[in-house]
Amino acid sequence: MYKGTGASPGIALGKALVVEHNELIIERKNIENVEEEVTLLQKAVEVSREELTRVKEKACQELGEHEAEIFEAHLLVLADPELIDSAIAKIRDEKINAAFALNEIKEMFVTMFESMDNEYMRERAADIKDVTNRVLRHILGVKVVDLAGLDEEVVLIAHDLTPSDTATMNKKMVLGFLTDIGGRTSHTAIMARTLEIAAVVGLTDITSKVKDGDFIVFNGDTGEVIVNPDEETKVKYQELKTKFEEERKALELLKGKASITLDGRHVELAGNIGSPNDVEGLIKNDAEGVGLYRTEFLYMDKEDDFPSEEEQYEAYKAVLEGMNGKPIVIRTLDIGGDKELPYFQMDHEMNPFLGYRAIRLCLDRTDIFKTQLRALYRASVHGKLRIMFPMISSLEELLAAKEVIKEVLAEMDAEGIPYANDVEVGMMIEIPSSAIITDILAKHVDFFSIGTNDLIQYTCAVDRMNQKISHLYNQFNPAVLRLIKMTIDNAHKEGKWVGMCGESAGDKRMIPILLGFGLDEFSMSPISILPARKFITSVNHEDMKKFADEVLTMGTAEEIKNHVDKTFNM
Template identity: 55%
Template sequence: MEWKGIAAASGYAMGPAFLLKEEKVTVAKRTLKPEEVDMEVKRFDAKVQQAISELEVIKEKARQKLGDEEAEIFSAHILVLQDPEYTGAIREKIKSDAVNAEAALQEVTDNFIMIFESMDNEYMRERAADIRDVSGRVLQRLAGIEEKSLENFSEPVVLIANDLTPSDTAQLNRDKVAGFATNIGGRTSHSAIMARSMEIPAVVGLKGIVDAAKDGDYLIVDGSQGLVYINPSEELKASYHEKQKKYEARQAEFKKLKDEHSITADGHRIELVSNIGNPQDAVGAKRNGAEGIGLYRTEFLYMGRDNFPTEDEQFEAYKAVAEQFGKESPIVIRSLDIGGDKHLPYLEMPEEMNPFLGYRAIRLCLDRTDIFKVQLRAILRASVFGNVKLMYPMISSITELRQANQVLAEVKNELRVANIPFNDKMEVGMMIEIPAAAVIADQLAKEVDFFSIGTNDLIQYTMAADRMNERVSYLYQPFNPAVLRLINMVIQAAHKAGKWAGMCGEMAGNLTAIPILLGMGLDEFSMSASSVLPARALVRKLNRAELTTLAEKVLEMETAEEIKLFVEEQITAIAQIQD
């Protein structure tokens, strides 16, 4: 039986199914006697503290297995349980209604989830999932149900579940869990992101797999194509064993390229660099062969805490990444990109109808120069420890660019007066993620050292399609002719001004997109660490001179489907690396 879902983490897994059953807690409302109320509040507080202690342990496991960025998911969960507005409301409900903790927890939680899920903001809707996860943990502890173990299987299994919470995923033992498949979820869900970090093949969004599979059924998980087979034929098993061998052999071949340069078959060198969120990610990027950092998402330094990071904290984080890669490797640090779907609990932000088009990124920084200057000081101080470059996000006009550079000039002068060293020739660039910026790229190129094309936002702004909205996600097309023409316009404008152009969106690691981008002349490709070696393997098979003609033909085509099919037919190496 074949099931089709969403490919969440590539690779192949085979083995017996293990159904992870959700332990439902039936909540019965019970009226308390007056003398029981204080004891019930204490019982609730004890279980909250137990849940926090468990999450601290899980957070540390996640940090060791996956790095700081993934571990910060659990910092967010801990903050929920430490939030007086949430837990305080539950305590007040116990006291005012004289009800048991389980009933109070469920009623308050349901209200919070309803409020968050009704919001237009994707970030706030994700907070509903956090509240659901942590409240379920506390509810189970109140019911006497203890933490389940996902590490002690006697043989490697394929986990089947309605969903895996981040805390479930963080506890998976790679040697005991071959892969997993879930009813719900998408490529950007926490469980999918963590599965990719742990290199566990996964398929999500299968809608019904829990009811279809039984404990002990033999399963194949094809994390590359998003397929799951229940009790497949012997022929199909044999076929997948061969695929798995080829996949593992190819991964081994990729690893041989770790210390090689990214050079096309006709001798043209480009840079394959990585996107990171913190210094720990830089370790993984270097381990995966990245030649530097093309996007340091500094907002992660501000998240999962209750106050702004100090200048020294930021300086140490930027310096650590520069030292990890050495003096020659580029380290492109993006200034603070908060707003849209990323909020800070300690920074008051206005309520907005459409926060993705609102008060965010450079717009916030130019308004709050007190915050901006602290970060710029830290970046400039770190610039003496490596090839550090600064990049502004969300620039839409030359006026914004000049204003940002004026603030930078003021900070440089302050450092000179204080006799604090920095690299006065540090390169300063900007992201192209707004169509308006792409259209005036020829003007902007005169006042920056480089462009980095942020395709995640550029595509959705160009197509007026929210990629998180299932009803219009079909319009989120990296290969749409309009998107490709804007990208080409930016690259040509940069080169005409004698500047370099890079890309730091997901498209940079897309194997079908790479030949087009090479043909357009893109100089730097920044991607997730796991994409670097497959991209390098492809680049080394390509002839850049021939790709110029391919790109010219693509720019004349009319549909995304036509373009994708044409490139994959012309570049057979894509299939060899993807298979």
């Protein structure tokens, strides 16, 4: 048995598919049979073309024509005679192996395109890399895992899964995720919960312990993984799976009910999403709104340029209309840290999580910021919009961001573009410096949303992706809990509401504490909404307040966690 971090609830049983992102090892070899190498290259190109055509058709059907554009661009690269003919000529002229010849031509084209003045042409370099690497893998006999073209149910095994992996995979065929690295707040974990796919992360070396076709059973709640179990264990896990599915069905009875404690305290249970496609999951789980729309995925899904104002407007409009008047909190662009864009060059930083990211980037590149704000305000007429700034560390940044809004609205007024006048503007509390001055900040916002993923990381000075010190990344750290309580109290003194959009909001052990602290809105992965409602409707708010007061007297995270487990039989 292997033990990792349970990242997304559910029981999975199925065959393994190992996803590798290894560096290609390409050596120069002198060859005698030139035409054999030319044929090898041509066959690899043809196989790649067939794969990309299938992927494009599937992406078009399941994700829409816009999402499939990247694969059309890749097919155009394959069809460019300059690229392939140059590689064939090199094989024949220098009598060298196909892989080395193609790689040399790739490097030449990439260097040439990256040095061009035209931004669009520079961005084509990424397409050339992706396509030629696909062809090279076929030449070298390295496995190419086509996640979009999955045609049988599998458990994905990977060192980590990239945003592009989760965006393009055929989700209907994915039974679960297992990864070497990551914690409950890693991209893989968050996406697994959003997609309602069972997952275990932080398994250290699961990719070296499992091979394609191995039978896997695992528990996404406890983090237990068994490879090639005996029949008795398979039966046991099938029974656990059936029980889990029955419990999910029982939660259906809570749909349509308000999230109110036994003594009348009402809270809002909202969901976190990354695209308009995720709205379906919110409706299915009876979310009372959207507490976090991560707009960076709109930018990350683009391969060649920033999304236009019109593209953003359509995405925001789709979410606002899809949620039928329920409140939607949309976070402005939060790239940097571990989120990069293929078309936007960012300098290498020693500490990217402390660097040029989120609101810092937007206040520096107001052209990017204004385009997003215009799209947001244009979309505001289609629903109940709330705008939220990420990574605010001072009052100066908050006021500067609000000033940009004023400029945008003045421009829209001059152009006669309509927008809603009741858009709430808030900010995330994810940096200790802002949490400490929430009494001041609360006077300048309509709401706070606590981002625990980064608040824990910055408060505890711990990299949340570093497995060696992952035990220090702890939501029960007394300092973190006190900052959360301080934020809620300071906001309420000014008559402002407070939400939480970090992963702690949907954690069954944190909900009693947060309820006692007075949190107004809990935003979580859709799959966590109904279990949270079940708990909230079964307790008294006054009892939770007393419990939270007890927690604040405790000195260690372990003591607090044990107190929660003992009190609520977890």
